[in-house]
Amino acid sequence: MLKKLNIFSSIAILIAMMIYASGCDFCDGTSQEPLIEIIYQGGGAISSVYAVKAGESLPPITGASGSNFNIPIDVNETSVTYNFETTQGNKSMQIYYDPITNLESFECGFRFAIDNLRIGSTTFNSASITGGGDFSVDYQITIQ
Amino acid sequence: MKKSNVLFAFALLAISFQGIAQDVKDADDFPEKKNHFYVSIELLKTIPWVMIDNAYIIEPQLEFRTKGLVLAFQYGMNDIKNTIYDKMEYRNEGIYYKIGAGVDFSYYKNNDDRNNLILGGNLIFSSYKETGIVRFDKPYFGDAILTQENESRGIELYFNYRRVFENNFFISAKPRMAFMMTKYNEPFFPVYYAAGFGVVNILENNTNNLNLTIGASVKVGYRF
Numbered sequence: 001m002l003k004k005l006n007i008f009s010s011i012a013i014l015i016a017m018m019i020y021a022s023g024c025d026f027c028d029g030t031s032q033e034p035l036i037e038i039i040y041q042g043g044g045a046i047s048s049v050y051a052v053k054a055g056e057s058l059p060p061i062t063g064a065s066g067s068n069f070n071i072p073i074d075v076n077e078t079s080v081t082y083n084f085e086t087t088q089g090n091k092s093m094q095i096y097y098d099p100i101t102n103l104e105s106f107e108c109g110f111r112f113a114i115d116n117l118r119i120g121s122t123t124f125n126s127a128s129i130t131g132g133g134d135f136s137v138d139y140q141i142t143i144q
Numbered sequence: 145m146k147k148s149n150v151l152f153a154f155a156l157l158a159i160s161f162q163g164i165a166q167d168v169k170d171a172d173d174f175p176e177k178k179n180h181f182y183v184s185i186e187l188l189k190t191i192p193w194v195m196i197d198n199a200y201i202i203e204p205q206l207e208f209r210t211k212g213l214v215l216a217f218q219y220g221m222n223d224i225k226n227t228i229y230d231k232m233e234y235r236n237e238g239i240y241y242k243i244g245a246g247v248d249f250s251y252y253k254n255n256d257d258r259n260n261l262i263l264g265g266n267l268i269f270s271s272y273k274e275t276g277i278v279r280f281d282k283p284y285f286g287d288a289i290l291t292q293e294n295e296s297r298g299i300e301l302y303f304n305y306r307r308v309f310e311n312n313f314f315i316s317a318k319p320r321m322a323f324m325m326t327k328y329n330e331p332f333f334p335v336y337y338a339a340g341f342g343v344v345n346i347l348e349n350n351t352n353n354l355n356l357t358i359g360a361s362v363k364v365g366y367r368f
Contacts, residue, residue: 030281031231031288053285061284074285101290103333106348109231110278110333112288 035070036139044087094120182207184365212251218242238272238339260306270340290332298324
């Protein structure tokens with residue numbers, strides 16, 4: 001009986017320590033650039049996307065192709081221009097936003113997000129924003 | 145480091161007792177006290193920080209005692225690199241000025257003017273920039289660089305015990321309490337270290353920090 005009690009209490013302590021050690025749910029030791037979701041409703045598909053920073057083109061964004069994908073945001077700036085290579089020619093879109101930095105805890109570190117997303121100049125026929133809010137991919141830009 | 149500090153404090157105490165014992169003489173034996181300049185530099189903060197990541201805090205001080213009044217001016221500069229935030233590379237570059245006055249109570253006693261007991265206050269003018277680099281996992285644009293700058297003003301109350309040796313070199317111990325009267329500019333993270341005030345986020349709180357700091361300094365210097 002006493003042995004069982006010991007086992008149960010040990011397991012309970014272990015679980016409590018695991019919960020305590022995990023701290024916060026995103027605390028996996030890494031911080032991520034915030035992302036926004038792109039929904040492409042024009043004809044054809046997007047083959048690649050790359051950003052322009054300080055007048056120079058950055059490499060294509062990994063995984064940014066097709067009609068639905070995520071693109072990263074530069075938290076050190078308040079504006080980014082993306083170039084899209086589509087089957088119907090090259091397009092571009094500039095966005096404006098406010099970066100948000102939140103220190104979760106000294107141990108977990110920081111979470112990054114954006115707020116107040118706006119569309120600047122674009123060569124797409126239309127671009128609209130939906131969503132927005134907390135620290136997740138919840139801004140969507142639908143482009144045509 | 146803590147152990148060496150304790151040993152150092154005991155050594156200082158022993159020297160002080162020795163000094164007090166030597167001062168027990170007849171009042172007629174002591175010459176009239178002179179005005180003096182005192183130049184000193186902080187030991188406790190300077191040496192450990194230099195040993196850690198090439199960081200430094202340098203705090204030279206100039207004092208002038210005329211009669212029982214002590215006028216003090218201190219300049220400080222720091223470049224601290226720290227791992228207080230687990231996920232951020234922290235750097236603090238700052239300068240400060242302290243200007244103030246105090247009363248040397250030992251001046252009014254009959255002694256050989258080698259043990260000074262000073263109670264005083266300072267105004268603190270401080271300016272510092274904190275930079276934090278947060279490394280992203282596979283960044284596209286690069287890591288986040290968070291910069292926040294502060295101009296802080298405050299007051300300080302201190303007690304200073306100074307032991308002057310035969311060759312005019314001295315060592316002093318100075319417990320102090322500082323209060324920041326201006327608000328922090330901290331859009332990204334709580335200010336960790338304020339030049340001239342010390343560590344203001346000693347509790348590692350992720351939303352706010354302290355306006356009151358306490359600390360101590362040990363200085364070595366020369367009396368002119």
